[in-house]
Amino acid sequence: ERCRCLPRRAMHVPSPGAGPTGLRFLGQEEAQAIDQELFTEYKFSVDQLMELAGLSCATAIAKAYPPSSFTTSQPAVLVVCGPGNNGGDGLVCARHLKMFGYQPTVYYPKRPSKPLFEGLTTQCKKMDIPFLPEFPAEAEFIDELYGLVVDAIFGFSFTGAVREPFGSILSTLERVTVPIASIDIPSGWDVEKGKADGLQPDMLISLTAPKKAAMHFTGRYHFLGGRFVPPALQEKYSLNLPEYPGTDCVLQLT
Amino acid sequence: SPSLSPQAFPLRSLRRRQPTLLVACGPAQNGAVGLVCARHLRSFDYEPTIFYPKRSPDPLHRDFTTQCEKMDIPFLSYLPTEVQLIDDAYNAVVDAVLGAEGTQGTEGTEPCAAILATLRHVRIPIVSLDVPSGWLAGPVGGSGDISPDVLVSLAAPKEVARRFRGRRHFLAGRFVPEELRRKFGLSPPEYPGSDCVVAL
Numbered sequence: 001e002r003c004r005c006l007p008r009r010a011m012h013v014p015s016p017g018a019g020p021t022g023l024r025f026l027g028q029e030e031a032q033a034i035d036q037e038l039f040t041e042y043k044f045s046v047d048q049l050m051e052l053a054g055l056s057c058a059t060a061i062a063k064a065y066p067p068s069s070f071t072t073s074q075p076a077v078l079v080v081c082g083p084g085n086n087g088g089d090g091l092v093c094a095r096h097l098k099m100f101g102y103q104p105t106v107y108y109p110k111r112p113s114k115p116l117f118e119g120l121t122t123q124c125k126k127m128d129i130p131f132l133p134e135f136p137a138e139a140e141f142i143d144e145l146y147g148l149v150v151d152a153i154f155g156f157s158f159t160g161a162v163r164e165p166f167g168s169i170l171s172t173l174e175r176v177t178v179p180i181a182s183i184d185i186p187s188g189w190d191v192e193k194g195k196a197d198g199l200q201p202d203m204l205i206s207l208t209a210p211k212k213a214a215m216h217f218t219g220r221y222h223f224l225g226g227r228f229v230p231p232a233l234q235e236k237y238s239l240n241l242p243e244y245p246g247t248d249c250v251l252q253l254t
Numbered sequence: 255s256p257s258l259s260p261q262a263f264p265l266r267s268l269r270r271r272q273p274t275l276l277v278a279c280g281p282a283q284n285g286a287v288g289l290v291c292a293r294h295l296r297s298f299d300y301e302p303t304i305f306y307p308k309r310s311p312d313p314l315h316r317d318f319t320t321q322c323e324k325m326d327i328p329f330l331s332y333l334p335t336e337v338q339l340i341d342d343a344y345n346a347v348v349d350a351v352l353g354a355e356g357t358q359g360t361e362g363t364e365p366c367a368a369i370l371a372t373l374r375h376v377r378i379p380i381v382s383l384d385v386p387s388g389w390l391a392g393p394v395g396g397s398g399d400i401s402p403d404v405l406v407s408l409a410a411p412k413e414v415a416r417r418f419r420g421r422r423h424f425l426a427g428r429f430v431p432e433e434l435r436r437k438f439g440l441s442p443p444e445y446p447g448s449d450c451v452v453a454l
Contacts, residue, residue, distance in 0.1 A: 043320040055450075062448035099428055099450050127431045227297060230325045247260045247298050 023240050023253075024123060025212045028191040031156040034229075034237060042230060047116060049228060050085065052206050052249065054092020056225025057183050060205045060250045061093070061148070064219045064221045065179065067101050070147035072158035074103045078146040080135075080169060081189065082153035083110035089183050090152020090206070091120040097150075098127050106144070107132045109165050113216060135165065139175035147174065149180045151201060156211055161201070162188055174199055181205065181221075209239045222253040260298055261451060262404045262422045262425035263380065268345040274443045276401070278333070278369050279331060280387070281308040287383055288350020291316040295348075296325045300353040303344070305330045306367040333368070337375045346379045351387035353413055359390055371402060378420075379403035390412045410440050411454070423454045 014058065018180045026034070067075035081092040082085035093102040095206065106129055111117055125131065136142050142149060151173065153166055162170060170188045173180060179202035186204065189195040194216030202219040207226035224241070227249045234241055244251045276353040277292040279285035285306065292302040304327055309319065322330070334340060340347070351366050351373075354451050370388045372379060380386075389399055404421045410429040415423070415431050419447050428450045435442065444454045 017388070042324045043317040044319065045314070059448045067448075074258065097447075099445075123431075126433060150360075230321075232326070 003220070018177075023210070023242060024238060025210045025215055026226055026237075027158060027212055028159075030237065031191070031211055033210070034233065037158075037233060040229075042176050044228070046085070046088075049124070049226070050116070050120075050131045051092055053089045053183075053226045055096050055224075056207065056227065056249050057089060057150070057152075057181070057205045058096035059095040059221050059248075060203070060223035060225055060252075061102075061150070061181055062213050063250065064203055064223075065148050065181075069137075072145070072147045075101065077102050077148045077150060078142060079104050079106045079150040080153055080173070081106060081108040082155075082166065083112065084155065084157065086152050086155030086183055086185075088117055088120055089155070091117070091124055092152060093150060093152065093183065093184075095120075095124050095127055098124075098129055102110050102247065105130050105132060105152075107135055107169075109135070123141070135169055135172070137172075139172050142172070142176050147178055149176060149178060151180050151182040151187050151199065155184045158185065158187070158189050158191060159190075160252070170199060179203065183207070185211060185213050186217070189216070203251070206253075209237075209241060220254075224251040224253055225249060227251075234250045261424065261453070262301075263346055263379070265299060270345050275300050275302045275346055275348060275407050275440060276340060276372070277302050277304045277348040278331075279304060279306040279368075280353070280355075280366055281310055282352075282386075283351050284353030284356055284383060286310060286318055286353060287353070288310070288316045289315070289322055289348065290381065291348060292327055293318070293322050293325055296322075296327055302348075303328045303330060305333050305369070307369075319358070333372055335372060336378075337372060338364050340372070341377050341430045342377060345427070346381055346403075347373060347376060349380050349382040349387050349400065353384040353387065353408075356387050357385060357391040357412070357414055369447075374398060381406065384408040385412050385414055386418070393417075405428060406451075407454070409442075410438075424451050425454055426451045429444060 041110055077097055079090050083092040097104045105232050182201040183205055184207045186190055186199045186201050187222035188198045192212040194213045203221040204217045205223045205225050206214055227244055258404045277288050279288035292304050295302045351369055380402040381404040383406055386400050386402045405418045406426050407415055408423045409430050428445050
């Protein structure tokens with residue numbers, strides 16, 4: 001193991017979907033509806049929520065895998081960004097990881113030509129975060145160079161088949177032995193049913209509220225992030241979110 | 255901004271039973287930061303009330319206002335000139351009126367002048383965002399300056415912060431890239447771990 005981390009004490013949470021007092025795990029449509037409501041009713045911008053989401057991810061990573069725990073000579077992290085908003089979350093996460101003292105490297109093969117993503121890419125580049133021209137050919141190369149991989153490929157909107165180059169990327173990631181931290185949904189998983197033979201991340205950072213796929217998560221660390229859901233929206237969807245500690249932007253669920 | 259009040263005024267330390275805070279927001283950038291701050295304070299279980307008499311037409315700032323309204327944060331329609339009413343209702347005031355924009359002497363425009371006239375007399379602590387509103391550039395302050403208890407410098411402390419004599423000085427806004435810090439000769443801030451606030 002390239003990243004030996006201190007074990008964390010789990011917080012007690014009620015069992016998932018256990019009734020009105022239990023933390024709710026959302027279906028795909030519900031997750032999309034909540035997202036839409038945050039933008040259309042509550043007037044949050046994508047930028048705002050993406051920034052808070054990415055910051056949550058970096059913060060959760062810093063708690064579970066502090067720089068001192070890396071066995072690589074530098075706390076090197078590979079951040080793999082997909083073609084949509086999950087990829088955007090990854091770019092924000094990479095930037096904050098750099099601020100926190102990590103050495104992130106980004107792989108971002110499919111970039112939307114929208115100002116939001118172009119801006120996030122520039123922000124990373126101006127922080128001297130390298131962007132790989134090619135994905136490492138072998139899982140062993142990733143294990144050698146990095147102590148952690150951040151999976152920011154697909155999020156809660158993912159449906160259907162995985163298009164290249166992400167199929168090959170996921171095959172390689174499935175053979176990696178360093179820990180993988182997935183943003184919101186382990187990429188390639190069905191958002192509700194999971195994927196038994198798919199990616200097995202060590203950490204999952206659920207954003208806003210966990211999705212049903214998280215019920216199939218068997219990694220060590222499950223964090224909740226995206227501390228921006230207004231009380232009225234939490235009530236409307238009976239999210240039953242546990243209390244975040246103090247002013248932290250993340251909550252450790254397991 | 256989000257973490258400033260809880261570190262200086264943890265919920266359990268507040269004198270009033272309800273964790274009430276007054277957030278006074280000016281018409282420009284500093285006021286917008288105040289709006290965002292109020293929203294995060296609400297999610298931290300404080301009870302902020304906003305006074306935002308002159309609203310910025312900037313669409314982003316208008317959205318910040320909507321976000322606050324949808325979090326059930328009340329907006330005062332007027333600020334009591336009777337200072338006792340403010341001292342009785344709130345535990346502290348967040349000063350997001352002028353900030354750095356005020357150091358060039360813009361405090362004279364209404365309604366900021368009136369807000370500051372009232373803030374000069376409150377007895378509850380004031381938390382100023384970036385620069386105590388109304389403080390002018392220069393080595394010596396004016397006798398009418400507000401005296402905040404807490405100052406939260408954003409990105410880097412401003413010149414006028416040298417005159418700050420309050421209880422706590424924080425640095426927040428952990429987003430300045432290293433290249434920019436070096437270019438302006440800013441000393442590296444020592445944020446602990448993944449915190450976005452550091453006590454100076």
